[in-house]
Amino acid sequence: MNALLAWRRTLSLGVLGAMIAVGGLAASPGAARAQLVVDINNPTMEPIPVAIPVFSAQSQVPSRLPEMTKMGEDMAGVIAADLERSGLFRPLGRAAYIEQGLVPERRPRFPDWKAIGAQGLVVGSVNFLADGRVEVVFRLWDVYGQQQMTGVKYQTTPDNWRQISHRVADAIYQRLTGEEGYFDTRVVYVAESGSATQRVKRLAIMDQDGANNRYLTDGKFLSLTPRFSPSSQDITYLSYFNNKPRVYMYNIDTGRQELLGDFDGMTFAPRFSPDGSQVVMSLAKNGNTDIYIMDLRTRKLRQLTDAPDIDTAPSFSPDGQFITFESDRGGGQQIYVMRADGSGVKRISFGKGRYKTPVWSPRGDLIAFTFTSGGVFKIGVMRPDGSQERMLTESFLDEGPTWAPNGRVIMFFRGYPSRKGQAGKAELRSIDLTGRNERKVPTVGDASDPAWSPLLK
Amino acid sequence: MRKPFIYSSLFHALIFAMALISWHWFGDPELLDDNEPVIMVSPDALISPDAIPTPEKNKPEDAPKPEEKPPAEKAPEPEPEQASPTPPRVEEAAEAPPPEPAPTPEPTPEPPKPERVTKDLPNVTPRDKPKPPKKFDMAAIEKLLLNKTDSTAPQTKDNKPKKPTDPDPSQSKSDNRNPMENARATANIQSAIASQIARCWTAPVGATGAETLVVRIRIYLRPDGSLSDEPVIVDRGRMMSDNLYRVAAEAAKRAVQRCSPLKLPPEYYDLWRDVQLNFDPSKML
Known part of the structure; x- marks a missing residue:
């Protein structure tokens, strides 16, 4: 209430000043707009809820598909663990996910992710290439803004999957905090x-x-x-x-x-x-x-x-x-x-x-x-x-x-x-x-x- | 009517520019091209990250059925915020992403009465002042200031889309408001907005120079408390030049979107239809 009174006083003075400034000119109706100013200075210290579904798996060599499927799960796990440990993110439990079968090539159904409170959504895929390398693609979506925040594609040998996971986590961390990550260390x-x-x-x-x-x-x-x-x-x-x-x-x-x-x-x-x-x-x-x-x-x-x-x-x-x-x-x-x-x-x-x-x-x-x-x-x-x-x-x-x-x-x-x-x-x-x-x-x-x-x- | 459209256009242009910038950034081959993993990774491993473009916005959704989406009870981890479930209106808009800023049906752009003066607008004259004060008269001005609200309140009703009929009982119920009531209502609304949005706001904790990251966002609200337009980041220029600010601004914007619709007393809609939010994380550490 005190703040309000102070505010009202400032308002009055401001208007006063304005009126003096216009020197008694006729107040023109509609010139100004009503606007309420609200200060918000107590953010939650809660971590940002993010959804990290298992990365979808593909393989140009059919026999490697099971390996890719496991890699897709493991990568999502390493990324989620990195982000969680930072204390700045809260990976949401997969059991809650409504939309399934996400792939980076398609826009997600954002309402499904809003419904579980996810602010960020990580959609990724792993693909075993004919030359023996693995292609990892991921996108980070802003669920509320309904737009991609970042997206990166990597090609590497399969045994690098852990390091790539850390890099993906770093990219997410950087995009959402504005600071460089530290997971690939x-x-x-x-x-x-x-x-x-x-x-x-x-x-x-x-x-x-x-x-x-x-x-x-x-x-x-x-x-x-x-x-x-x-x-x-x-x-x-x-x-x-x-x-x-x-x-x-x-x-x-x-x-x-x-x-x-x-x-x-x-x-x-x-x-x-x-x-x-x-x-x-x-x-x-x-x-x-x-x-x-x-x-x-x-x-x-x-x-x-x-x-x-x-x-x-x-x-x-x-x-x-x-x-x-x-x-x-x-x-x-x-x-x-x-x-x-x-x-x-x-x-x-x-x-x-x-x-x-x-x-x-x-x-x-x-x-x-x-x-x-x-x-x-x-x-x-x-x-x-x-x-x-x-x-x-x-x-x-x-x-x-x-x-x-x-x-x-x-x-x-x-x-x-x-x-x-x-x-x-x-x-x-x-x-x-x-x-x-x-x-x-x-x-x-x-x-x-x-x-x-x-x-x- | 034009202003929001201009804001919206600018904002979309900005998003597009941001997309271009980040695209280039990730596409920069110098950044990561020669990244030889060091040990415990095979020596011939080549890591070559490329930027990947966003999937087409206009691409038909595979399952465009937002209405059938199970509501929040399916989620085992319900957010504590009651604001979590987004109103269907907003979702519909989301499902059909318009490439252009859709002109809003709301008459919001032309609010008839200047209730409050923004800090940004130094030259504000009370608008439905019928007679200009001929000379400086403190009492007259005070009176004017206090009366203004009352005189404009009915106007609001005329111009506005009809308000929801059941007023929030926790708030003042009268339409004929006196200055004291208005003051009290304003204070209540300010704290209601602040507390609702604060709960949706996760600030960039520990960011370098967090104390300078005050983000101002202007929002326009419908009578049901939902956003009638995209929230506008006031200091847009800084979004381009300052990465930390951009992240802070995005976080603030997400907070607003996440908290939509705000639960506010409809009978005071004239007080909260146009709001500037100042997100100030400086007290966090």
């Missing part, structure tokens, strides 16, 4: 097994939905903190090869591993620069830990920080201009930002507690970090100037944030206390920037220290 992480005293930690890689898990290292040597190259099939990580902790590179395609420079002291906490040409890392020698940067072509190392404290966990801003890192130069661990050449160091975190492992968002607007205070761990985000700090998660042990390539989902790992010589469980989890959609990420066994890949090319 992978996660490299530390797979853990064994007892608390004999813990085996090796690198593993999987699709972002947990499928296609594969181990990269054999576990003879402790491997930690894997990080993806933004531009190549390389991973940089820390290995205790021969009990000397050093930064290594691993090529996913070839399986080749390589020591990144042989220095006095130990190197750790590596991370690629945004163009993939450099690696920033910590180098500890003579009891001091500073941040260094290595040019991957020349293998030359350059020192960026020089303080008698522990400076570590460096992470580049996406434009390559700045580096955020953690340091205890102020007493406890806090987050700092400096220029990429090491100048202009500025502290950005000031909360009561310790701030660790800052990671710059791929879209540049936020820095994610681990916060710990009073025996509780949290994953939080703040702007690069330290403002708008927000905590997203909280538990006994939440650590190691990594960003989805679109910068709106963070993956991290959660540890649980160990008991009676039993190692504490560790699992990967993801959380939306809104803090509302926390999910466990499926892994084969215990898992920690995830790193999200860029979108696959």
